[in-house]
Amino acid sequence: MAAAARVTLADVYRAHERIMPYIHKTPVFTNATFDKLIGRNAFFKAENLQKTGSFKARGALNAVMSLRERNANAAGVVTHSTGNHGQALAWAAQTVGLKCAVIVPRDTPQVKKDAITSYGAELVLCEPTPQSRQETCQRVAEEQGLEFVPPFDHHDVIAGQGTIGMELLKQAPDLDAILVPVSGGGMASGIAIAAKAMKPDIKIYLVEAEGKMCEKSLRAGERLWPNPPRFLNTIADGIRMQHLGHLTFPILVDLAEKDVFSISDADMIKGMKFAFERMKLVIEAASGAAVVAAMSDKLAAMDKDMKNIGVILCGGNVDIDKLPWY
Missing domain, CATH: 3.40.50.1100 (Rossmann fold)
Structure with missing residues (x-):
């Protein structure tokens, strides 16, 4: 943007x-x-x-609801996150009935991984580097037709x-x-x-x-x-x-x-x-x-x-x- x-x-x-x-x-x-x-x-x-x-719930929900307003047929959303944005996007997607996938570094605290999956999101692990996060997220987005919702930008x-x-x-x-x-x-x-x-x-x-x-x-x-x-x-x-x-x-x-x-x-x-x-x-x-x-x-x-x-x-x-x- x-x-x-x-x-x-x-x-x-x-x-x-x-x-x-x-x-x-x-x-x-x-x-x-x-x-x-x-x-x-x-x-x-x-x-x-x-x-x-x-x-993170605030920004994630606003992004997901805005997406739904723009595109009622959106397949879902994907992001990379150390945990909090991933949890928030998973919850937001569940709230409006969208599919969600979250890419997290392998060393993310288990409590955050468990919370992401508890909201019904697909959890995908990557290496703990910015490059691995971005590459894995792009691959999942392309394979599943999901819109990327970044943690901040x-x-x-x-x-x-x-x-x-x-x-x-x-x-x-x-x-x-x-x-x-x-x-x-x-x-x-x-x-x-x-x-x-x-x-x-x-x-x-x-x-x-x-x-x-x-x-x-x-x-x-x-x-x-x-x-x-x-x-x-x-x-x-x-x-x-x-x-x-x-x-x-x-x-x-x-x-x-x-x-x-x-x-x-x-x-x-x-x-x-x-x-x-x-x-x-x-x-x-x-x-x-x-x-x-x-x-x-x-x-x-x-x-x-x-x-x-x-x-x-x-x-x-x-x-x-x-x-x-x-």
Whole structure:
């Protein structure tokens, strides 16, 4: 899709109207202990409580419903995913009665593989490399006549994820900034589009796993990553994509802050533990990254007038038999 077809707030509103009968309007939580710890007010958008356990349900359902509107005879959909988008697309396809196939790396947590198949999707395993994911997905799409719905680089997916930002600002209208975990950038782009349109002075900060190079890319104005592309070595399987997307990158260059929070696995565990122990919320490592970014010295050193911080808890799909601190 051409960059000229950038998602707008109107697209996000249409996505909201389309998907709201089927998804949860997730709650926003606060925690007095956390606020005292960081010296600001934090508002946690609990997408870990969303359908399929992550924010991905929004974009996947909007994409599938939009496909059905365009082509009533569509054979089905296919995607490649580390788990959350795969689960979401499988659920969305089941919701509207479409066939779905999901390509996942062999090392994807079993809990996510089981969830994908529980929604009736065909599970196809590939090697844990971006190239293998793409090649396997293309082969399955051609063999079965399925439409590819990518995890992030898709107009309808971005618009669906943007409903998070729209909801959050209605629930917490005084936000000064939002911390968003980022992999390919679909959620971050959607939230940035919606939030900046509704409140132009709000700041959108990306939260990445160490090694992603988002800050260098945003400051350089070009997508930077190792050649060949690879996945990051991180416990946060939901944000291990090495680079931002073709569609999402220019959006984030325009709308996100150039300061990026780069989080280690050890710190993600700290964020997860805080949510588990003090908030009684099950979150995955990618969500833990956003929590600990709000606790970081980097945020502490920023503008003290930035009083109210949104924190996106993007998912809660963890294998409870393999928690990362054991």
